[in-house]
Amino acid sequence: MGRSKKLKIKERKKQLYVTESMGPFDMAKTFQRKKTAICCIGAICLLVALCGRLFFLMVVRGEHYTEMATALQQRERSIKAARGLILDAKGTVIASNRTVCTVSVIHSQITDAESVIDMLVKELKLSEDTVRKKVEKVSSREKILSNVSKEIGDRIRAYNLDGVKVDEDYKRYYPCNNLASKVLGFTGADNQGIIGLEVQYDSVLMGTDGMILTMADAGGLELEEMAEQRIEPIAGNTLCLTLDANIQSYAQQIAYKALEAKQANYVSIIVMNPQNGEILAMVNAPEFDLNDPYTLLAEYEEEGTETQILLNKMWRNQSINDTYEPGSTFKIVTAAAGIEEGVVTPESNFSCPGFKIVEDRRIRCHKTTGHGAETFVQATMNSCNPVFIETGLRLGVDAWYDYLGKLGILSRTGVDLPGEAGTIIHKQENVGQVELATMAFGQSFQITPLQLLRAASAVINGGTLVTPHFAKSVTDADGNIIQTYTYPESDGAISESTSETMKEILELVVSEGTGAKGGIEGYSIGGKTATSQKLPRSARKYIASYIGFAPADDPQVIAIAIVDEPQGTYYGGSVAAPLIRELYENILPYLGIEKEIIDTPDDIE
Numbered sequence: 158m159g160r161s162k163k164l165k166i167k168e169r170k171k172q173l174y175v176t177e178s179m180g181p182f183d184m185a186k187t188f189q190r191k192k193t194a195i196c197c198i199g200a201i202c203l204l205v206a207l208c209g210r211l212f213f214l215m216v217v218r219g220e221h222y223t224e225m226a227t228a229l230q231q232r233e234r235s236i237k238a239a240r241g242l243i244l245d246a247k248g249t250v251i252a253s254n255r256t257v258c259t260v261s262v263i264h265s266q267i268t269d270a271e272s273v274i275d276m277l278v279k280e281l282k283l284s285e286d287t288v289r290k291k292v293e294k295v296s297s298r299e300k301i302l303s304n305v306s307k308e309i310g311d312r313i314r315a316y317n318l319d320g321v322k323v324d325e326d327y328k329r330y331y332p333c334n335n336l337a338s339k340v341l342g343f344t345g346a347d348n349q350g351i352i353g354l355e356v357q358y359d360s361v362l363m364g365t366d367g368m369i370l371t372m373a374d375a376g377g378l379e380l381e382e383m384a385e386q387r388i389e390p391i392a393g394n395t396l397c398l399t400l401d402a403n404i405q406s407y408a409q410q411i412a413y414k415a416l417e418a419k420q421a422n423y424v425s426i427i428v429m430n431p432q433n434g435e436i437l438a439m440v441n442a443p444e445f446d447l448n449d450p451y452t453l454l455a456e457y458e459e460e461g462t463e464t465q466i467l468l469n470k471m472w473r474n475q476s477i478n479d480t481y482e483p484g485s486t487f488k489i490v491t492a493a494a495g496i497e498e499g500v501v502t503p504e505s506n507f508s509c510p511g512f513k514i515v516e517d518r519r520i521r522c523h524k525t526t527g528h529g530a531e532t533f534v535q536a537t538m539n540s541c542n543p544v545f546i547e548t549g550l551r552l553g554v555d556a557w558y559d560y561l562g563k564l565g566i567l568s569r570t571g572v573d574l575p576g577e578a579g580t581i582i583h584k585q586e587n588v589g590q591v592e593l594a595t596m597a598f599g600q601s602f603q604i605t606p607l608q609l610l611r612a613a614s615a616v617i618n619g620g621t622l623v624t625p626h627f628a629k630s631v632t633d634a635d636g637n638i639i640q641t642y643t644y645p646e647s648d649g650a651i652s653e654s655t656s657e658t659m660k661e662i663l664e665l666v667v668s669e670g671t672g673a674k675g676g677i678e679g680y681s682i683g684g685k686t687a688t689s690q691k692l693p694r695s696a697r698k699y700i701a702s703y704i705g706f707a708p709a710d711d712p713q714v715i716a717i718a719i720v721d722e723p724q725g726t727y728y729g730g731s732v733a734a735p736l737i738r739e740l741y742e743n744i745l746p747y748l749g750i751e752k753e754i755i756d757t758p759d760d761i762e
Contacts, residue, residue, distance in 0.1 A: 237326045238364025240348055241393030243341065245402040246437070246629070252341055252355070252447075255330040258310025258323050259303040264295050267320030276321075277301055280313050303346065304328050324369070329355075331447035337405050338444040339474040340574065340627065351450075352472050354396070354627060357573055361631050361640075364393035394639065395632045399435035404428055407743045411736050412442035412718075419723035419732060425475050425606055426736065428744070431614035431706060431715040434623035434644060436572075441475045477570075477577045480603035481719070484689025485540045485729070486704050487599030487609065491548055492537055492662065493616045494560035497655045500551035503662060505533040513543035515594040520546060523688070537662050538670030540686065542598045549597025550590065557593060558585045563650040564612040565622050571645070572607060572625045580604050599689060606702075610717050613704050616659050617683065617712045620651040664709035672703065675734035677741055679752030681709035684737070686729035691722070698722050703733035707741060713750055716740060 243252035260281065267273055270292055277288045281302050291299045303326065305313075314323045329344040342353020349363065350356030367390030412424040428438040443456050450472070453464065457471040473479065495501040511527035512519050522528065522542045528535075536544035549557060561567050561582075569577045582602040583592050595601040607625055615622045624644035631640040651659075663683035666672045672684040684705035691698040701723050706715040718736040726732060 236324070236367035236369060236390045237348055238366050238390035239327045239392040240329060240344065240364065241362040242395045243354065244395060244397045245400050246398060247401060249402045251331065251333055251336065251402055253330050253332065254327040256307045257326050257328040258305040258307060259326050260301045260305055260310065260313055261322045262292050262299050262301060263297065263320045263322065264299065267292065269318065273318050273321055276313070276316050276318060280309055281305065333402065334448060335444040335446050336402060336409065337400060337439065338447050339441045339472065340400065340439050341447060343447050343450045353574060357575055358396050358628060361396055362393045365391040392634055396628060397630045397632060398627050399437065399629050400627055401437045403747065404744050405438040405440065408438045408440045408740055409442065409444065411739050412440045415720055415736055416442050419720055419725065421723045422721040423475055425719045426716065426740065427476050427606060427610055428714060428716045429610055429614065429625060431618045431712050434625045436625055436627050439476050445471050474574065476606050477572055477574055480578050480581055480605050481700055482600055482603055482689045483609050484599040484687035484700070484702065486685050486687040486702055488537065488540065488545050489613050489616055489663065489685050489704070490560065490564055490566065491545050491597050493651050493655055493659050494552055494557065495548040496658055497651045498552055498556055501533045501548050503532065503534045503658060507531055507533065507536055507544045507547065509541050509543045513546045515546065516590050518591050520594060534662050534665060538666050540671050545598045546594040549593050554585060554588045554593055564615050566604060566608060566612055570607050570611050570625050573628050578605050580608065599687065606717055606719055610704065610715060614715055615650040617656060617706055617715070619653050619656045620649055622647045622650050660709055667705065671730045672734050674730055675703055675705045675738045677738055680707055680741070680745060681753060682707050683709040684734065686734055688727060688729045699727040701727050701729040701732035703729050703737055705734070705737040705741070707745060707750060714748060
């Protein structure tokens with residue numbers, strides 16, 4: 158046995174001896190001391206834990222519990238802020254607000270539930286079951302119905318029934334009903350924008366909601382002696398547009414007449430200032446009622462299709478959301494590129510036999526017997542496909558795509574509306590002679606009407622690619638301008654000389670060519686027609702379109718009309734050109750564009 162082990166045994170025996178030698182009284186005292194020590198340690202630990210918990214509740218979570226206590230004593234009711242106005246170019250209000258009411262009940266304050274139920278059923282025209290469930294529901298506040306007219310809200314308030322609350326609110330209101338519906342858009346129940354400019358400029362138009370605070374006791378009853386506290390709402394700012402309600406109204410009337418006369422799917426008309434991109438009107442008929450946007454128009458009803466799908470279709474803005482094959486109106490781009498590159502001149506001579514063979518394809522002209530000998534100017538006036546095929550082939554793929562880029566065809570316009578579609582076109586490396594030939598006269602690719610209008614604007618304004626837009630400025634409640642919008646422009650799409658040449662050629666298209674029905678006596682008008690065949694070609698469905706601008710020598714306004722699937726006559730020169738002529742007869746004097754005075758000798762009557 159080791160020495161250390163012997164020492165341990167000796168120490169243990171010593172301890173046993175001491176214990177055995179202690180009497181009962183001494184042992185009790187020892188146990189009492191130990192018990193007291195344990196109790197003291199436990200008390201100290203408990204005190205430390207309690208202090209820690211108090212610190213956590215009072216300091217770390219103090220703000221949270223203060224808010225909870227306040228919430229038990231306060232009732233909050235929000236006050237919606239008035240949404241900002243939308244004004245047209247002349248300052249006319251085209252989107253405003255109407256006062257409506259939100260009817261609610263507070264369960265703990267109701268003293269006569271049956272009277273409350275009977276009154277709400279009567280005034281709000283709701284089922285008794287619906288109202289009863291909400292009135293009898295145990296909650297701090299239960300909303301019965303929102304967007305109640307102020308007249309009904311005042312009647313409900315006059316009953317003076319305990320537990321019934323009527324708060325005034327705002328609902329978006331459109332004075333012109335369906336005017337520019339697919340441009341303006343509308344708001345939802347929470348007053349936030351859903352589509353169009355309402356959602357694009359939601360942050361500008363949406364104000365800051367206010368609050369009504371009332372004090373309540375532990376039972377949830379409001380304390381009558383405590384005055385309500387109000388945090389007033391702040392109204393949204395006013396959005397000022399380039400859109401002119403008068404021009405929009407003229408264009409919309411014309412579109413609806415064509416829609417009915419030609420039994421078309423839709424008619425779109427866009428009116429723009431080609432110098433700066435300000436959009437004066439954008440019609441997509443049939444338009445829907447902005448004050449009742451969830452009711453389907455008869456034109457969009459379709460059995461077996463979900464309502465929401467049909468609503469989305471009704472709300473679509475065909476001018477920017479949909480693409481189409483532009484057809485011969487796109488010859489404006491081909492002609493400008495050809496003249497700019499020098500592959501053709503106005504005097505260049507061609508011969509049209511009624512078709513042109515490209516590789517293994519025989520591509521025909523709309524005049525199957527051919528136009529015979531003609532200059533490039535005459536070919537444009539005649540809208541001759543073979544001549545424009547030849548122009549495209551002379552340009553070549555690389556130069557062709559270069560001009561498509563310069564004139565904005567390969568990119569979105571950047572218009573300040575949501576959901577703009579992009580170009581659908583062959584990849585440059587996949588384009589052969591046949592693809593280039595068909596694209597040269599406006600087939601085998603798709604763009605939006607607004608893309609084409611922007612490209613045509615660059616051709617006639619001296620070569621500046623503008624950004625089409627609606628928003629002009631933002632003002633506060635006092636009418637002070639707090640923001641003015643600017644938009645990017647790029648110069649040099651084509652030269653000034655090419656632009657001047659194109660304006661002269663396009664004026665001849667209207668005065669002597671296929672666009673004759675777009676002309677107005679006393680005005681110089683330039684333009685181009687198109688009759689494009691939809692896919693599949695076998696369906697024999699067409700889109701008639703026309704672009705016209707005035708005055709031809711110094712364009713201040715440009716417009717495009719598109720008629721989708723017109724019944725009967727479907728040529729652009731016969732169907733679409735007269736729409737822009739009628740529009741211009743109304744709006745050119747309105748815009749201050751005077752008729753030209755032609756001087757004649759005194760002896761000629």
